[in-house]
Amino acid sequence: MGIRTGNEYINALKSRQPEIWLGGEKVTDVVNHDVFRQPVKEIAKLYDLQHDPEYQDRITHICSETGERANNSFLLPRTAEDIKARSEAFEVHARATFGLMGRTPDFLNTVVTNMAGNPWFLDKYNPDWSKNLIEYYNYIKKNDLFLTHAIINPQNDRSKASYEQEDLFTHLGVVEEKPDGLIVRGAKMLATLAPITDEVIIYSFPGFQPGDERYALAFAVPVDTPGLKLLCREQMQDGTRSVFDHPLASRFEEMDAVLAFEDVLVPWNRVFMYNNVEAANLLYSKTGINQQPAHQSGVRGYVKLEFATEVACKLADSIGVDQYLNVQTDLGELVQNVETIRALLRVAEQEYETMPTGEVRPAAAPLETIRGMLPKMYPRAIEVMQIIGAGGLLMSPTAADFENQELRSHLDKYYAGREGVSAEERVHLFKLAWDLCGEAFGQRLLQYERYYTGDPIRKRAIFYNQYKRNKQFTSVEQALAASPPLKKQVTKAK
Numbered sequence: 001m002g003i004r005t006g007n008e009y010i011n012a013l014k015s016r017q018p019e020i021w022l023g024g025e026k027v028t029d030v031v032n033h034d035v036f037r038q039p040v041k042e043i044a045k046l047y048d049l050q051h052d053p054e055y056q057d058r059i060t061h062i063c064s065e066t067g068e069r070a071n072n073s074f075l076l077p078r079t080a081e082d083i084k085a086r087s088e089a090f091e092v093h094a095r096a097t098f099g100l101m102g103r104t105p106d107f108l109n110t111v112v113t114n115m116a117g118n119p120w121f122l123d124k125y126n127p128d129w130s131k132n133l134i135e136y137y138n139y140i141k142k143n144d145l146f147l148t149h150a151i152i153n154p155q156n157d158r159s160k161a162s163y164e165q166e167d168l169f170t171h172l173g174v175v176e177e178k179p180d181g182l183i184v185r186g187a188k189m190l191a192t193l194a195p196i197t198d199e200v201i202i203y204s205f206p207g208f209q210p211g212d213e214r215y216a217l218a219f220a221v222p223v224d225t226p227g228l229k230l231l232c233r234e235q236m237q238d239g240t241r242s243v244f245d246h247p248l249a250s251r252f253e254e255m256d257a258v259l260a261f262e263d264v265l266v267p268w269n270r271v272f273m274y275n276n277v278e279a280a281n282l283l284y285s286k287t288g289i290n291q292q293p294a295h296q297s298g299v300r301g302y303v304k305l306e307f308a309t310e311v312a313c314k315l316a317d318s319i320g321v322d323q324y325l326n327v328q329t330d331l332g333e334l335v336q337n338v339e340t341i342r343a344l345l346r347v348a349e350q351e352y353e354t355m356p357t358g359e360v361r362p363a364a365a366p367l368e369t370i371r372g373m374l375p376k377m378y379p380r381a382i383e384v385m386q387i388i389g390a391g392g393l394l395m396s397p398t399a400a401d402f403e404n405q406e407l408r409s410h411l412d413k414y415y416a417g418r419e420g421v422s423a424e425e426r427v428h429l430f431k432l433a434w435d436l437c438g439e440a441f442g443q444r445l446l447q448y449e450r451y452y453t454g455d456p457i458r459k460r461a462i463f464y465n466q467y468k469r470n471k472q473f474t475s476v477e478q479a480l481a482a483s484p485p486l487k488k489q490v491t492k493a494k
């Protein structure tokens, strides 16, 4: 089949009946549900981009093995041109949602592509696992499927390992082996967009200890697999709010869900790993899934930061406050942050690393630096937006107010911006900014940037420890050598 259209994606959603729980009720028609209708359309647009003559050659390629078109996120990079092709596809996808949807299909495509592109790793433990992964990669690529993932255990008692929790199956683990597969039970979080995806893939961050064997597993199942419950968080828009009043929240709600597995059967051909603490701890680093997907996240984060920066600049301009030095300094800082991330991306792409397998990976250090900086830079952009928008962010009238003829002339006078900015334009812009910096929708976007790639505090500590392991601190040694230790100097003086 190759690349899907938006309609083919929607029809696939319609053909399934996953067990989705939202607000105490089962969602039976996700495509036509108020909360999901618009996000489904936004994802469908991404699939349609693959067929748009303006974008097709920029975001897809002809697969040399199958002769079919595939998204560039399914391309395991072997040349600098491949890295560029992926970068361009990531950026086109990100720009379509202003970077506000983090788990668009291209993200997990990169994860599975890398796992399957490094079969040597799982081969060492069990050749069936790598064979299953390669078959799975070919399957999702051929059918252009949309995956969600859940790699974190629910927050129960973080001071204890999974096997030490009160119930052995609070965290997702293997219950038993059956002739036709594994029975798994327990929960994983936090599967973004799960209700509108085709498949769920489970793997974990490293950190397993002896005793955690039953939890050290990786597999994939269709989202409507019997026994799998999708427990959604409360929605941040109900699908009925005005598009004028909520230009972003009304379009880009990325629902998150806890996945609860109630004795789910995972067929053997969908098992990629189990009962192996060592393999689970090494999966990330050895298959490159800490690196290649960070390229997609970095490009997407760059687009989002640039968007938030542009909103802050437009806000300031619309009410004439960017005449003031303090506002200029704040905005200058945001623009420099965007430039920093752009520069890091270019360094990562140009100073790529070549693996013994021939795979090329954008350089790890700049990608990891982006991961460390965005959780600070994005909240800063939101803070500046709040400071510049000030009281005006809270005082915007609604679309309904503008539509009332009795009110309209008053609004046109009192809500106008600087010369040349009408009341309607200014209010519309402030509402867009409020979606980003005030609404629950915007708070989730901020929380996403802090945590989407793991705990930024521990990630930065790991980064430092790796830096220390690889660095000789030679320049310090050289500087010290030029001025010998005190004892020798004293001796020499004598």
Ligand SMILES: Cc1cc2nc3c(=O)[nH]c(=O)nc-3n(C[C@H](O)[C@H](O)[C@H](O)COP(=O)(O)OP(=O)(O)OC[C@H]3O[C@@H](n4cnc5c(N)ncnc54)[C@H](O)[C@@H]3O)c2cc1C
Pocket (backbone or CB within 6 Å): 103, 149, 150, 151, 152, 153, 155, 158, 189, 190, 191, 192, 256, 444, 447, 448, 451, 452, 453, 454, 455, 457, 458
């Ligand atoms: C909006 C959003 C979307 C997400 N989407 C996805 C997704 O699609 N798929 C997915 O799998 N995950 C997703 N995540 C989850 C993300 O991976 C986790 O939030 C992240 O890994 C942090 O884990 P946690 O939330 O369980 O926090 P915790 O690990 O519980 O941390 C809570 C706090 O305690 C501290 N802490 C905890 N343990 C330690 C320790 N051992 N040492 C030092 N400090 C510690 C942390 O620094 C932090 O401040 C998403 C998260 C968010 C916010």
